[in-house]
Amino acid sequence: MIMAYVTRCPYCGTVWLLPNKETAEACPVKCSKCQKCFDATRDLLCVPDALFPQNHTDSQETVPQESLSAPEPEKTTSSCLSPTEQPPIQAPVRAPV
Secondary structure, eight states, rough: OOOOEEEEOOOOTEEEEEEEEEHHSSSSSETTTOHHHETTTTOOEEEEEEGSGGOOOOOOOOHHHHHHHOOOOOSSSSOOTTTTTOOOOOOOOOOOO
16 A cells, blocks of 8 residues: 655645655745745644545546645745744843842
8 A cells, every 4th residue: 555645734724745754854844825834744644645536537526736746845944934924032121130
């Protein structure tokens, strides 16, 4: 039995079919649907490949091509938030003496 890996974007709920486990481990990955970064290993599942409609020629249901590709791995190892999404830096507070 051939197995496949799937993960789910925690922001938009899109389910992604991954070609291998190493793709999920290339953290963080970026969902091409909502453009948010996430840890693909968090919701990684190993499922039988036969569960996917593209393997069944008699299936009436079609899966959008976008959801069958893996999310894009981020090229940076730093935080995935853009500068506009970063929380503001708080000024240090003096301790009472």
